[in-house]
Amino acid sequence: MKVIGICGSPREGNTEYYIKTVLESLNSKGHETLYIPLRSMKIEQCEGCYGCVKAHQCVVEDDFQAVFKHLIEADAIVVGSPVYNGSITPRLKALLDRAGFSARWMKNELNTQNGKYDWGQMVFSRKLFAPITVARKTGQTFALSQLTLWAQVNDLITVGSNYWNVGTAGTSGSVNASEDAEGISIMAHLAENIDFLLTKMNAS
Numbered sequence: 001m002k003v004i005g006i007c008g009s010p011r012e013g014n015t016e017y018y019i020k021t022v023l024e025s026l027n028s029k030g031h032e033t034l035y036i037p038l039r040s041m042k043i044e045q046c047e048g049c050y051g052c053v054k055a056h057q058c059v060v061e062d063d064f065q066a067v068f069k070h071l072i073e074a075d076a077i078v079v080g081s082p083v084y085n086g087s088i089t090p091r092l093k094a095l096l097d098r099a100g101f102s103a104r105w106m107k108n109e110l111n112t113q114n115g116k117y118d119w120g121q122m123v124f125s126r127k128l129f130a131p132i133t134v135a136r137k138t139g140q141t142f143a144l145s146q147l148t149l150w151a152q153v154n155d156l157i158t159v160g161s162n163y164w165n166v167g168t169a170g171t172s173g174s175v176n177a178s179e180d181a182e183g184i185s186i187m188a189h190l191a192e193n194i195d196f197l198l199t200k201m202n203a204s
């Protein structure tokens with residue numbers, strides 16, 4: 001099964017470490033994995049042009065399209081973000097805004113008749129989604145909620161661990177996630193849960 005890990009950090013930091021911990025574990029269990037750092041990418045915010053409603057795809061052309069292709073092909077999506085002022089990072093938010101909205105319209109037409117939608121299967125439906133957030137001190141759970149809410153409104157299935165999927169690292173900006181034993185064990189169990197579910201999905 002295909003698993004991608006998207007990193008919302010603008011640097012090679014702690015978030016990358018946790019995501020790679022999950023991906024490496026899944027890779028060792030036989031899954032195909034791909035790490036996608038957003039740090040060097042140009043992904044503009046959603047312009048609210050509603051062009052995707054008619055075109056059935058996002059009409060703003062930048063690095064979004066390449067990442068979106070991987071999102072569509074994946075069976076499980078790991079998304080990690082540093083906590084910036086209690087929130088996920090802007091580039092990741094831009095990606096998720098555009099991905100969620102345009103995915104909604106890929107298989108649906110605008111219904112102006114009675115305001116009712118039968119969305120049916122959307123392109124992200126029943127993909128697994130594993131959110132991870134990382135902070136120096138606090139704000140992980142709010143940012144985790146942002147990612148979880150994105151998954152729920154877009155019909156993905158959120159995967160948890162034996163604690164919230166969070167890391168605590170980076171005092172004064174240092175990159176020291178490798179010293180966060182508890183965080184690493186949370187990620188290890190998260191990978192086990194993803195593998196468990198992917199194996200069930202593959203068998204059905």
Ligand SMILES: Cc1cc2nc3c(=O)[nH]c(=O)nc-3n(C[C@H](O)[C@H](O)[C@H](O)COP(=O)(O)O)c2cc1C
Binds near residue numbers: 012081
């Ligand atoms: C602009 C900015 C805002 C931050 N806001 C918070 C915050 O609200 N709470 C916190 O605990 N850490 C905060 N931090 C620290 C980062 O979350 C921490 O360094 C984290 O390890 C960054 O992830 P990375 O190493 O993957 O880049 C902030 C860092 C930056 C650069």
